[in-house]
Amino acid sequence: MISERVQIARLFHRFSFGPKPGEFSRALKNGLAAASAELLTVPPNDEGLKSIANPTLTDLGPFPAVNSPNRKVFDDAMRRQRHDLTLWWLDRMVLADHGLTERMTWFWHGHWATSIGKVEYSFPMYLQNQTLRKYALGNFADQSRNMMLDGALQYWLDNGNNTVSAPNENLAREFMELFTLGVDQYSEQDVKLVARALTGYTVARSSGTVTFNPKKHDSSTLNILGKTSSFTAEQVSNHLVAQSQCARFIAQRIWFRFISDTAPLTYDNPLISAFADRDISALIKSAGTGAGISNPENSLVKSPVEWFVAVCRALKVTPSKVSKPDQVINFLDKLGQIPFVPPNVGGWPSGEPWLTTAAAQYRLQVAQYLLTQGDLRALSSAPSGDRYFMIGDLLGVPTWSVRTARALRNVQGDPTRLFLLAVSSPEYIVSI
DSSP: OOOHHHHHHHHHHHHSSOOOTTHHHHHHHHOHHHHHHHHTSOOSOOGGGTTOOOOOOOOOOSOOOTTOTTHHHHHHHHHHHHHHHHHHHHHHHHHOSSOHHHHHHHHHHHHTOOOHHHHOOHHHHHHHHHHHHHTTTSBHHHHHHHHHTOHHHHHHTTGGGOBTTBOOOHHHHHIIIIIISOTTSSOHHHHHHHHHHTTTEEEETTTTEEEEOGGGSOOSOEEETTEEEOOOHHHHHHHHHHSHHHHHHHHHHHHHHHTOSSSOOOTTOHHHHHTTTOBHHHHHHHHHHSGGGGOTTOOEEOOHHHHHHHHHHHHTOOGGGSSOHHHHHHHHHHHTOOTTOOSSTTOOOOSGGGOOHHHHHHHHHHHHHHHHHSOOHHHHHSOGGGHHHHHHHHHTOOOOOHHHHHHHHHTTTSHHHHHHHHHTSHHHHEEO
C-alpha cells in the first residue's frame, strides 16, 4: 500500500494533466477521500475554460486543382485551421480547472484513433473531438453509436466506399477488434456480416457529413454474434456494445492507460462490474478508488502530450499565447506525439517507447523553452532552503529518489535550474 501523498499524486497525473500551482498542497491538506471525490467528479462549470473560444473552422470544400489560382489560398486556410485546432485543444488541456473531462477526451482520441493526416480537413476532426468530449464520461453505448457514424472516422476507415455491391471491411473489423470487443472475440464471418450491415453510408470529406443511401445498403437478414436481424449501423453498434466481452475489453483499456500497462487486469477485477451498465463515469471512479491505484507496482510513463501539458500547467503557460506558437507543435512533433495525428488506428504506444535518449534530450529543450514563457515567481521568491520542498508540491511529485534529491538540493539556489531538473527527472516523467 502506498501513502496518501502518492495516491493523490497519481490521481492528479493520471486522471488530470497534473496540478496547477497550489492544487497539490491543498489536496494533501484535505486528504485522500476529498481529493478522490473532487478529481473524479466533474463540476457543472469550469471557470478555467471560459476564456477559450472555440476555433473558427469552416467547411473549405473540395481541393482546388493544383495549378488553380485558389489553391494557395486554400492550402493556407487548411494549414491555419489545423494549427488553430491543435493549439485550441492544448489550451483546453492546460487551462481546465478540472482536468478529468479533457483527460478522458484525450483517452478516447487514442481509443477511436483517427488521424488528420488522412482526413486532412480540420472541421470534421473538430466535430469528432466535440463528440468524444460530449460522451467522455457518459454511456459507452451512446458514444459508440455516435462514433459509428462520425464523418472523420468513417472516412479514416474507408466506410464511404462500403456498398452492397462492394463491401469494405475496414470499419467493421476495427470496430470489433479495437473499439468494442478486442482480438479473437469474433470470426472472419462476423467481420463480413458487420461490413454488410455498414453499407450505404457516404461521407462528405470536407464537412464530415454522413448520409445514408438505402439503395447501397445491404438490408438482408444477418446473423451477427448470435442475433439475427436486418441491421442498421446504430443497431450493430448497440449489439456489439451489449456483448459481455465489451465490458471486459473497455475495462482493460482503462486499466492499461490509467493504472498499469504491464500488470494484466484480473478476471474478477471490480472495474468490469462497474462497467456493467456501460457507464464510463462509474468505470473511472472504480479505477480511481480501487486497489490498483494504491498498488506500488503500478507506475505509468507520461506520454509526450501529457508531460507537456503538465509542465504548462505548473508554469501557467497557455500554448497558443507563447511567443512562437508554431514552436509548440514543432516540439511535440520531435517528441513523437501531436494531437489529431495518431500513428495508426491502434493509437499511440505507452510506456518504454517514450523513454529514449533522444526523447530525454527533446524534453530538456522543450522545458527550457517553456521556462522562458512561464511564471516561476512563487518559487523564485521563496527562501532558497524551502525550494526543494516547494518543487515537489508544485509539480505533484510525491517523493524523489536519493539521486534526484541530491541533484535538486544542489541547485535549489537557482530556481530555473531546479525546475528544469525536476520536470526532466524520472520521478516526474513516470507517475510512480
